[in-house]
Amino acid sequence: MRRSLSILGIVALAAGVLSPAYADDKDVIDYRQHIMNTLSEQAAALGQILSTIVPPDNAAAHVEALSLTASTALKAFEPKVLGGESKPEVWQNWADFSKRMNEFAQKLAEASKEVKAGHTEEVLLNVTDALTCKGCHDLYRDEKKKK
Amino acid sequence: MRRSLSILGIVALAAGVLSPAYADDKDVIDYRQHIMNTLSEQAAALGQILSTIVPPDNAAAHVEALSLTASTALKAFEPKVLGGESKPEVWQNWADFSKRMNEFAQKLAEASKEVKAGHTEEVLLNVTDALTCKGCHDLYRDEKKKK
Numbered sequence: 271m272r273r274s275l276s277i278l279g280i281v282a283l284a285a286g287v288l289s290p291a292y293a294d295d296k297d298v299i300d301y302r303q304h305i306m307n308t309l310s311e312q313a314a315a316l317g318q319i320l321s322t323i324v325p326p327d328n329a330a331a332h333v334e335a336l337s338l339t340a341s342t343a344l345k346a347f348e349p350k351v352l353g354g355e356s357k358p359e360v361w362q363n364w365a366d367f368s369k370r371m372n373e374f375a376q377k378l379a380e381a382s383k384e385v386k387a388g389h390t391e392e393v394l395l396n397v398t399d400a401l402t403c404k405g406c407h408d409l410y411r412d413e414k415k416k417k
Numbered sequence: 418m419r420r421s422l423s424i425l426g427i428v429a430l431a432a433g434v435l436s437p438a439y440a441d442d443k444d445v446i447d448y449r450q451h452i453m454n455t456l457s458e459q460a461a462a463l464g465q466i467l468s469t470i471v472p473p474d475n476a477a478a479h480v481e482a483l484s485l486t487a488s489t490a491l492k493a494f495e496p497k498v499l500g501g502e503s504k505p506e507v508w509q510n511w512a513d514f515s516k517r518m519n520e521f522a523q524k525l526a527e528a529s530k531e532v533k534a535g536h537t538e539e540v541l542l543n544v545t546d547a548l549t550c551k552g553c554h555d556l557y558r559d560e561k562k563k564k
C-alpha cells in the first residue's frame with residue numbers, strides 16, 4: 271500500500287499535478303542534513319586520499335560529487351526553519367551566508383571542470399583551498415547540537 | 418607543521434614519488450564507510466523528493482551524485498579488511514558481491530545519463546528500481562554493528 275501511494279505521488283509529481291512542498295520543519299532539517307552530511311563524508315574521503323593513506327583511484331569522483339552536492343546546498347537552506355545544527359545567523363545574515371555558499375559551490379565547480387579535463391593531480395594540489403568548510407561552520411554551525 | 422607535511426605528501430603523490438597505500442585497517446573501514454554513508458544520505462534526500470515532501474529542484478544532482486558515488490564503492494571494498502558493518506560474506510562471496518555492486522553502479526550510470534539528457538522526470542519514475550540497496554544489505558551488511 272505504501273508503495274502504491276508512493277508511485278501515485280511520483281506519477282502526480284511527474285504530471286505536474288502535485289505542487290510538492292516541505293511537509294514540515296523536520297523534513298526541511300532532515301533534507302539539509304542529508305546534503306551537509308554528504309559533503310562531510312566526501313570531504314573526509316578526499317582528505318584520506320590527500321593524506322596518502324588511501325589510494326587516489328576515486329579522487330576525481332570525490333571532487334565531482336563534492337561539486338554536485340555543493341551546488342544543491344543553498345536550496346536546502348532557503349526555507350527559514352531554525353533547528354538542527356544551523357545557527358539563527360544563517361537567516362539573519364543570509365546575504366553573507368548565501369555568498370559564501372555560492373563561492374564554495376563555484377570553487378568546486380571549477381575544480382570539477384579541471385578534473386573532467388583530466389587535470390586531477392593538479393586539482394588535488396589546490397583543492398583544500400576550495401574546501402572552505404571551517405570558515406563558514408565557525409559562523410553558522412552549532413556543532414553542540416549534533417545528533 | 419601538519420600542513421607542511423600534508424603538502425609534502427600531496428606534492429610527492431602528484432610527482433609519483435609516493436606509492437600510497439591504506440595506512441591501516443581503520444583507514445580502510447573509514448573510507449568505505451564514507452562512501453556508503455554518502456550513498457545513504459543521497460538516497461535519503463532523493464527519497465524525500467520521491468515522497469513529494471521536498472521540492473524536486475535538486476533531483477538531477479542527487480541522481481548524478483549517487484551514480485558517481487556508486488562508481489567508487491567497489492574499489493573501497495577491494496582490500497579484504499573485515500570490520501565495520503561488512504559481513505565476512507563480502508569477501509567469501511566476492512564474485513556475487515562485486516557483480517551486484519557493478520550492476521548497481523551501472524543502473525545508476527544509466528539513470529545519470531538520462532538525467533543529463535534532460536529526462537529527469539522519467540528517471541524519477543523508475544529510479545527506485547536502480548536503488549537495489551536492500552537486497553545487497555540483507556546479504557552483506559550487519560546493521561547491528563552500526564556505530
